[in-house]
Amino acid sequence: MAVLKVEIELPQNLLAALGIPESELGRQAREWVLLELFQEGKISSGKAAEILGLSKAQFLDLLHQRNLPYLDADLKDLEREVAAAESASRFSQS
DSSP states (O other): OOOOOOOOOOOHHHHHHHTOOHHHHHHHHHHHHHHHHHHTTSSOHHHHHHHHTOOHHHHHHHHHHTTOOSSOOOHHHHHHHHHHHHHHHHHHHO
């Protein structure tokens, strides 16, 4: 996979305030970008996990650690999905 390096400038005191060691900043920034891309629906959880060098289960653990949802749907959306799946299941059994 071809790699693109991106450089960003951050105030030194920001790192201190966040408690992020400079040696961890690159990994942390990469994680933040990939989590945001996943949350925006731009990449799949599998692709984000792959780029981060994690298994899908480890990526799901990371989402949990960061209090980020795996599914971005409200209850009504989920209820409609379940109803549609149940309807399709009944239809295919007929």
